[in-house]
Amino acid sequence: MRHSDWWRSAVVYQIYPRSFADSDGDGIGDLRGILSHLDHIAELGVDVIWLSPIYRSPHDDNGYDIADYQDVDPSFGTLADLDELIAAVHDRGMKLVMDLVVNHTSDEHAWFEESRSGPDSPKRDWYWWRPPRPGHTGGEEGAEPTNWHSFFSGSTWEWDEASAEYYLHLFSRKQPDLNWENVEVRQAVHAMMRWWLDRGVDGFRMDVINLISKAVQPDGDLPDGVAKPGTRFGDGSPFYTCGPRNHEFLREMHDEVYADAAVLTVGEMPGVTIDEARRFTDPERREVNMVFTFEHMGVDHGPGGKWDSRPLHLPDLKLNLAAWQEGLADQGWNSLYWNNHDQPRIVSRWGDDSPEHRVASAKTLGTVLHMLRGTPYVYQGEELGMTNANLASIDEYRDIESLNHYREQVALGADPQAVLAGIAPVSRDNARTPMQWDAGPNAGFTTGEPWLPVTPNHVEVNAEIVRRDPDSVFHHYRRLHELRHTLPIVTDGRFRLLLPEHEQVFAYLRVLPGAEGVDVATGSGTTDADQVLLVVANMSSELATVRLEGLVNALAGDVLLTTHDDGAPAVGERLTLAPWESRIVLS
Structure with missing residues (x-):
């Protein structure tokens, strides 16, 4: 692995500063609050901290509306505070990545x-x-x-x-x-990026970066989209998603800003396809290291989109993730995530956030994700097993997307309670409730009135408790990160999906290319290989029995990490898994 490819074996931790830790009692998280909790992140064993925007902003969209790219918003602190944070992160052996918001x-x-x-x-x-x-x-x-x-x-x-x-x-x-067709715009953005790299940051997460190129017609106009039934609007996304000059703009950015720097660059790309992602992340093309795909985040959407969520059908998720694993196996690189500031909490979404199964389901979801090929991203509170907010009234919401959707639908005659019921499980506010540090008032987030209500279960779900408990979600994630850092197979092994149609169990192999006795394409001969990693996970709240044909030796290998130390042994090729039980086995 080249020095410039350090991010391939790294783990990234995302901080949403507004909700992480408040140092001055105004109810809004800030940079000095982050400074006070850096040891929590370092103990988790991550390599990179990604900060959501801390720039000067009127906060119409919680900081993703930037008024000054080269200053810190007073609600978060000062440039001096940020310089101190960068130095403190580096002192702990970690790197810091800034959010780059330049579509608008x-x-x-x-x-x-x-x-x-x-x-x-x-x-x-x-x-x-x-x-x-x-x-x-x-x-x-x-x-x-x-x-x-x-x-x-x-x-x-x-x-x-x-x-x-x-x-x-x-x-x-x-x-x-912004109009990226204008070369002066691009030059101004490049100059700003170089200013941040000179200040010590180690890369950029690029917000909706595949929307910067619009399909301008020869006369300078932009085309109408295909009409949406029942509305006066059309779908314009074909004319601004991965637009005609998108690759050119990113290659120019690479060459002008960070061609000679070992930085991490990840592009958030709604609507990106596997073929496009291969091009964006092909090292020979000099664009970005990896992209955030949205496809797997839409497998539980109904005909009405994100506001019309359905129960997860596990085979759909497995096939989608497998397609991306295989599609970027030889060219490009995956980013891996369940949670971020725009997604509801995964343990409530696809796990089981009941007291009985919350911890095991959070661990198993982490296991399945972190052993895939790619760079994993942990969102603040994920390592605690934090759950959705369960906000009771529209008056408690702060997310502009949720509020606008509610107003639009009610104005069209929809039942307000039905609209609210559709918003509750998927609103972005689920990810933005304050970080749960302890069982005290406001979860230890602030001494003032928090900008968004604290989730009531902070009494039993908080950092103070999980760091003391060696069997907690926190320490399970820490062990997952240790495996990534110490086992080359986690970074470099090929992927093969097992049991694609099973509705409870997610199972797959990671195999190092060229491992003796292994046919990566078919999996045959894996019983004789010493470089095969088996991940098997029951992603349901019921017992699951599976038959893993030809993998007797793999099942009998060294169990590197499990959610259930008293799990049932394999009987031949049959394995019974407890609810939300997962195992990582090296053979």
Whole structure:
């Protein structure tokens, strides 16, 4: 493995600063709060900390609307605090990655304020400004330049009375999209990135970076999307997802900013396909190290999308993850995640958050993910087995996506309680409730009033308890990280899915290429190999019995990690697993 490829065997821990730890009692997490808990992260055995945005922002979308890329928002602290944090992270042998949000800025960014000043502004073309449709007056329904529907509800176009044009925003109206066709925009972004690398950061997580290239027509217009039934909106995603110059823009960024630096770069890419991901992450193409795919996060979505969630059908998840493992096996690299600031808590979503099974299901979900090929990401609180928030009223929500969806659906005549029931299990606020440090008031997160309610189960689910308990989720994750750091097979082994149609059990092999006696394609001969890792996991709350044909020796190998020390022994090729029992076996 090349020195520049250090991230292949690394584990990344994501911090959502607003909800991690509050040092000054204002109810909002901050940089000094993070500093006070760095030893918790270091003890977990991770290599990299990724900070969600801490830049100056009006916080319309909790910091993903940036008003100044080169300053820290006062609610989080100062640049001096950040410099101290970077140094403290490095002192503990870890690296720090910043969130790069450059598909859009805040409408309060100086660039946009100048652009908005009028059609003659030198920065007018830094954003997407367009007049109303012919025959329409600006501001009226249907006058928007395209029919695209925003990720955050409503149109992607906002009428600006003062300058008499619309501007494009794929997300909130306060998040205008930058025009990456303009070389000055790209140069300004590159200069800002170099400034952060010079300050000591070790890489970038790139927010929706596959949306930066729009499919501009020869006349400069953007095309309408296919109409969505029952609405006036169309699906514009084919015209801005992995757009025509996306690869060119990322290759230019690589060459201009970090070609000679051993940094971590991961692109968040909604809608990316395996073929596109292979190109984005092929080292020879010089774009990014890895991408965040969204496909596996959509396997439980019904016809109504994320707000229409269904029970997980395990074979669907297995086949999707297997396709990505195999698709990027020879070219490219996977990122591995269950949780982040945009996803509900995995133990509530696909595990079992009841008192009986929460711990075992959290461990097993971690086992299944961390032994795959790729770089795993742990989201704050995942190592505690934190659960969904179970917010009782729309008044308790803070997430702009959830609030906009609620208002839009109620305005269309939907039953408010039914809409709320659809929001509760999937809202982004589930991931954003305060980190649970102890059983005290506000879970030890703040001495003030927390910006989002603390989950009531913090009395029994908190860092103080799990760090003392050697059988906790925390220490299970720590052992998973030790395996990744010490066993080359976890980083480099080939993947082979077992039991693809089994509705309870997720099982797979990792095999080092060229291991004696192993046919990686078929799995035959694995009983004679000494470099085979077997992962077998019951992802249900019921007993499961499986038959693993041809893997008698694998089942009898060294159990490296298990959720149940008293698990049943294999009888021949048959293995009975307790609810949420998982095993990692090396043979």
